[in-house]
Amino acid sequence: MKGISAVITRRIVFFISMMALLFALAAWNVGSGSIALSLKEIGGILTGEVREGAAYQILWNIRLPRIFAAIFLGGALATSGFLLQTFFGNPIAGPYVLGISSGAKLVVALTMIFFLSKGVHMQSYGMMAAAFVGSLLAMGFVLLVSLRVQKMSLLIVCGIMIGYICSAITDLIVTFADDSNIVNLHNWSMGSFSGMQWTNVKFMAWMVIITCVLTFCLSKPIGAYQMGEAYARNMGVNIRLLRILLILLSSLLSACVTAFAGPISFVGIAVPHLVKLMTKTAKPIILIPGCFLCGAAVTLFCDGIARTIFAPTEVSISSVTAVFLAPVVIIMMIRKKENRG
Amino acid sequence: MMEKKGLKTEGLNVGYGKKVVLSGVELEVRPGCVLTLIGPNGSGKSTILKTLTRQLNAMGGRVLLTGEEGDDWRDMSTMSGSEIARTLAMVMTERPTAELMTCREVVGTGRYPYLGALGILGKEDWQKVDEAMEMVSAAEVADKGFYEISDGQRQRVMLARAICQEPEILVLDEPTSYLDLRYKLDILGNIRRLARDKKISVIMSLHELDLAMKVSDEIACVDGEKISKMGTPEEIFTGGFVQELYQVPKESFHPLTGALYPHTEKLSPKVFVIGGAGSGIPTYYRLLREDVPFAAGILAENDLEWDAAKACASKVISVRAFEPMDEEALNQAKELIDECEAVHCPLTTFGPLNEANKVLRDYARQCGKLQ
Numbered sequence: 102m103k104g105i106s107a108v109i110t111r112r113i114v115f116f117i118s119m120m121a122l123l124f125a126l127a128a129w130n131v132g133s134g135s136i137a138l139s140l141k142e143i144g145g146i147l148t149g150e151v152r153e154g155a156a157y158q159i160l161w162n163i164r165l166p167r168i169f170a171a172i173f174l175g176g177a178l179a180t181s182g183f184l185l186q187t188f189f190g191n192p193i194a195g196p197y198v199l200g201i202s203s204g205a206k207l208v209v210a211l212t213m214i215f216f217l218s219k220g221v222h223m224q225s226y227g228m229m230a231a232a233f234v235g236s237l238l239a240m241g242f243v244l245l246v247s248l249r250v251q252k253m254s255l256l257i258v259c260g261i262m263i264g265y266i267c268s269a270i271t272d273l274i275v276t277f278a279d280d281s282n283i284v285n286l287h288n289w290s291m292g293s294f295s296g297m298q299w300t301n302v303k304f305m306a307w308m309v310i311i312t313c314v315l316t317f318c319l320s321k322p323i324g325a326y327q328m329g330e331a332y333a334r335n336m337g338v339n340i341r342l343l344r345i346l347l348i349l350l351s352s353l354l355s356a357c358v359t360a361f362a363g364p365i366s367f368v369g370i371a372v373p374h375l376v377k378l379m380t381k382t383a384k385p386i387i388l389i390p391g392c393f394l395c396g397a398a399v400t401l402f403c404d405g406i407a408r409t410i411f412a413p414t415e416v417s418i419s420s421v422t423a424v425f426l427a428p429v430v431i432i433m434m435i436r437k438k439e440n441r442g
Numbered sequence: 443m444m445e446k447k448g449l450k451t452e453g454l455n456v457g458y459g460k461k462v463v464l465s466g467v468e469l470e471v472r473p474g475c476v477l478t479l480i481g482p483n484g485s486g487k488s489t490i491l492k493t494l495t496r497q498l499n500a501m502g503g504r505v506l507l508t509g510e511e512g513d514d515w516r517d518m519s520t521m522s523g524s525e526i527a528r529t530l531a532m533v534m535t536e537r538p539t540a541e542l543m544t545c546r547e548v549v550g551t552g553r554y555p556y557l558g559a560l561g562i563l564g565k566e567d568w569q570k571v572d573e574a575m576e577m578v579s580a581a582e583v584a585d586k587g588f589y590e591i592s593d594g595q596r597q598r599v600m601l602a603r604a605i606c607q608e609p610e611i612l613v614l615d616e617p618t619s620y621l622d623l624r625y626k627l628d629i630l631g632n633i634r635r636l637a638r639d640k641k642i643s644v645i646m647s648l649h650e651l652d653l654a655m656k657v658s659d660e661i662a663c664v665d666g667e668k669i670s671k672m673g674t675p676e677e678i679f680t681g682g683f684v685q686e687l688y689q690v691p692k693e694s695f696h697p698l699t700g701a702l703y704p705h706t707e708k709l710s711p712k713v714f715v716i717g718g719a720g721s722g723i724p725t726y727y728r729l730l731r732e733d734v735p736f737a738a739g740i741l742a743e744n745d746l747e748w749d750a751a752k753a754c755a756s757k758v759i760s761v762r763a764f765e766p767m768d769e770e771a772l773n774q775a776k777e778l779i780d781e782c783e784a785v786h787c788p789l790t791t792f793g794p795l796n797e798a799n800k801v802l803r804d805y806a807r808q809c810g811k812l813q
Contacts, residue, residue, distance in 0.1 A: 190539065318559070320560055320561060321554075321557065321559065321560055321561030324551075324561055325551065325554055325561075327539060327541070328538035328539055328540060328551060329536065329538045329539050330497075331495070331497050331532075331534055331536065332534075332538045332551070334495070334496055334497065334523070335495055335496075335527060335530070335531070335532050336527050336551065336554040336555060337522070337523035337524035337525075337526060337527030337528075337554070337555045338523060339523055377541070377542060381542060382542050382543075383541040383542045383543070386560060386561065386562070
C-alpha cells in the first residue's frame with residue numbers, strides 16, 4: 102500500500118508543479134519583450150484601472166492573446182501527439198511527422214491564394230477550415246496506407262514522404278503566386294503566435310477545450326487500446342468507433358494549431374514522453390491532462406524564447422522547439438531501448 | 443443463480459481475409475471442463491481461437507455463449523462487446539503492450555468491463571486483482587514492471603488478468619509456449635484448478651501432447667481442413683491416430699508416455715546393446731547421435747525401453763510381455779552378436795525373467811566383443 106500512496110503523491114506533485122510552472126511562464130511572458138513592462142504597469146492593466154496608453158495596447162492586445170494562444174495551442178499539440186502515438190503505437194508519431202501539418206499547409210496555401218485572387222481576404226474561420234480539411238486529407242492518406250502495411254515504422258516513413266510531397270506542391274504554388282500572397286503564406290508557414298487577436302483566441306479556446314474534454318472522456322477505452330487491439334476488443338471496446346474518434350479528435354486538435362499558428366514541430370512528439378517520464382505512467386487519465394499542461398508550458402516557454410532572444414526580431418517557433426525538444430526525443434528513444442532490454 | 447452453459451459452435455467456418463481455413467467446426471465445452479485443440483503448426487488452432495475471441499470474423503456458422511440472463515444459448519454476434527467481455531476472457535500468445543505498467547496494473551485491466559466511465563478501479567476491484575494474483579502465485583511480482591519479469595511470470599500475470607475478468611469461458615492460445623518445465627506444470631495446474639473450482643469452461647491449444655493428455659477432459663484434433671476427431675484423451679491417444687495427424691511414423695511417438703523418438707533408417711546393425719528396464723536408453727541415444735546402426739535385446743515387450751528400442755534400433759530381439767526369455771530369442775540374439783563388431787551391456791541387474799541376457803553378456807565376453 103505504501104507503493105500506491107507514493108505513486109499518488111508523485112502525480113499530485115506533478116500537477117501542482119506544472120500549474121505553478123505554467124503560471125510562472127505566463128508571468129514571465131507578460132513582463133518581457135522588446136518593451137519591458139514594470140510590475141506596476143502590469144498590475145494596473147490587469148485590474149482594469151488603466152485602459153489606455155501604449156502599455157495597455159501592448160499587454161492587452163498583443164501579449165495576453167498571444168500567451169493564451171500559446172497555452173491552448175501548445176496543450177492541443179501535445180494532446181494530439183499523445184493520441185497519434187497511441188493510435189499508431191509508435192513513439193515518434195506526431196502531427197508534424199505524419200505529414201498532417203504539411204497537408205494542412207498545402208490546403209491553406211491553395212485556398213489563401215484562391216481567395217486572394219478573387220480579392221477576398223481570408224478570415225480565421227476560413228483558414229481554420231482549410232487547415233482542417235488539409236489535415237484530414239493528409240491523415241486519411243496515412244490511414245489508407247496503414248490499412249495496407251502492418252509495420253508502423255513504414256507508416257512513419259510514408260507520413261514523412263507525404264509531408265515532402267505537400268511541401269513541394271506548396272513551393273510550386275508559391276513560385277507562381279503574387280508577392281503579397283507569398284509573404285502571407287510564408288509568415289504563416291514559419292509557425293508563429295504573433296498577431297493573435299482575442300476573437301481568434303476565443304474561437305480556439307472553445308475548440309481546444311471541447312476537444313480535450315471529449316478526449317479525456319475517452320480515457321478508459323484509450324487505456325484499453327494502448328494494450329493492443331486484440332486485448333482491447335476482448336475488453337469490450339468498439340475498436341472501429343474508437344479509431345475513428347481518435348483520428349477525428351487528433352485531427353481537430355492539430356488542425357486548430359496549424360490554422361492559427363502554422364506548423365509547429367516536436368511539441369507533439371516530445372511532450373507525451375516527458376510527461377510519461379515525470380509521472381511514471383502511460384495511463385490516459387493522467388496523460389491527457391498532463392500532456393495538456395506540459396504542452397502549454399513548453400510552448401509558452403519556447404514562444405517566450407522565440408520573441409525575446411533576438412528582440413525585436415522574432416525567431417520562428419519551430420526553430421526553438423526543435424533545439425529544445427529534438428534532443429529530448431533522442432534521449433527518450435535511447436532510454437526506452439534500454440528499459441525494454 | 444444463472445446456470446452456466448459454456449461455449450458451443452455450430453457449423454463455424456473460420457479463416458483469414460476471404461480464405462476459409464477450417465469449415466464446419468462443431469465444438470462444445472461445458473462448465474468445469476477443459477477442451478484442448480491439438481494439431482500440427484498452421485493447422486488452424488489459433489484461427490479457431492482468434493475467431494472465438496473476435497479477432498477474426500466468423501465466416502459462417504455461429505458461436506454460442508450463455509446469455510447474461512442465463513436463460514438460453516445466445517449467438518455471440520448479437521451480444522454487446524462488454525457483455526462478451528464479462529463472459530469470455532483470453533490469454534493469447536501475443537503479449538499486450540504495457541508501457542510503464544506494473545504487473546498489478548496489467549492484472550487490473552481485467553476488471554475493465556466492470557468499471558465506470560473513467561475506468562478507475564475501486565477497493566473491491568483491487569481486492570479481486572490481488573486474489574487473482576495470489577491464486578496463480580504471482581503476488582511477489584505485483585509491483586514490478588510488466589517488462590521486467592520472466593516469460594513464465596508474465597504468463598502467470600496474464601492468467602491472473604483473465605481470472606480477474608471473472609469469465610465463464612477462458613480461451614488460451616498455447617499457454618505453455620516459451621515456458622520451462624516448472625512453469626508449464628504450474629500454468630496447467632492453475633488452469634485445471636480454475637475449471638474445477640470456478641466452473642470455468644476452458645478452451646485452449648497445446649503443442650505438448652503429453653500435457654494435453656493429462657489436463658484435458660476432451661481433445662479436438664485440427665488437421666488444417668476440419669476437426670478430424672474429437673473425444674476423450676483415452677479415445678484420441680490410442681491407435682495411430684495422433685501420429686497420422688502429425689504425419690510422423692507410428693513408432694516416433696509413444697501416445698501413453700508422450701515420448702518422442704527420432705526417426706532412423708534401419709541399416710544392418712554394427713553394435714549390439716543388451717539392455718532392459720531403461721538402462722539401455724542413454725546408449726541408444728548415443729549410438730543414434732554417432733550414426734552407428736545397432737540392434738537391441740533381449741527385451742520383453744512391456745519393458746520400459748521397448749518403445750525406444752523399437753524406434754531407434756535397426757533390429758530388436760523381443761519376447762512377449764510378462765514371459766521369460768526363451769531359447770529361440772537367445773539364439774537369434776547370439777546370431778546378431780556374431781554379425782556385430784561390438785556389444786554394449788549397460789544392464790547390471792539380472793533375475794529369473796532376464797537370465798538369458800546374462801548368458802548373452804558372457805557370450806559376448808567370450809567372443810571378445812564386450813566393451
